[in-house]
Amino acid sequence: MPKTPTRAKAIRLKCLDCSGSTKNVKWCTLDGVNSTRCPLWPYRFGCGPEATARRYGQEFVTPGALPDADVSPDDCQKALQAQKVAASSPFSDEPGRNVLGPIDGPSCSDNAAGGI
Numbered sequence: 001m002p003k004t005p006t007r008a009k010a011i012r013l014k015c016l017d018c019s020g021s022t023k024n025v026k027w028c029t030l031d032g033v034n035s036t037r038c039p040l041w042p043y044r045f046g047c048g049p050e051a052t053a054r055r056y057g058q059e060f061v062t063p064g065a066l067p068d069a070d071v072s073p074d075d076c077q078k079a080l081q082a083q084k085v086a087a088s089s090p091f092s093d094e095p096g097r098n099v100l101g102p103i104d105g106p107s108c109s110d111n112a113a114g115g116i
Contacts (some may be wrong), residue, residue: 026060029078033064068104 005013015025025045030038041048042061049061059065059080066081 015044023073029069031063
């Protein structure tokens with residue numbers, strides 16, 4: 001008699017069937033932000049969201065944190081790294097971020113004209 005898979009393994013198998021590959025499961029965008037909401041999305045790794053966050057990172061269980069659906073699975077890792085760098089940049093214009101304003105003092109044109 002065939003062994004019945006656990007609930008977590010059954011969800012993982014369904015995700016593999018739906019997306020076609022493990023890479024597509026990892027970068028699945030059915031989080032409800034980038035596209036349609038799949039109720040299995042937080043469990044797609046074959047474990048609960050808490051275990052997924054510990055193993056792979058919080059971005060894999062946070063809706064909207066992964067790259068958009070128009071990014072190919074092959075480029076998702078690079079896109080995720082770029083998002084992290086942009087979010088931590090002091091030059092970011094996101095609300096709550098440190099945005100550098102204009103620099104006070106003489107301009108380059110003042111220096112070229114002999115102003116300094």
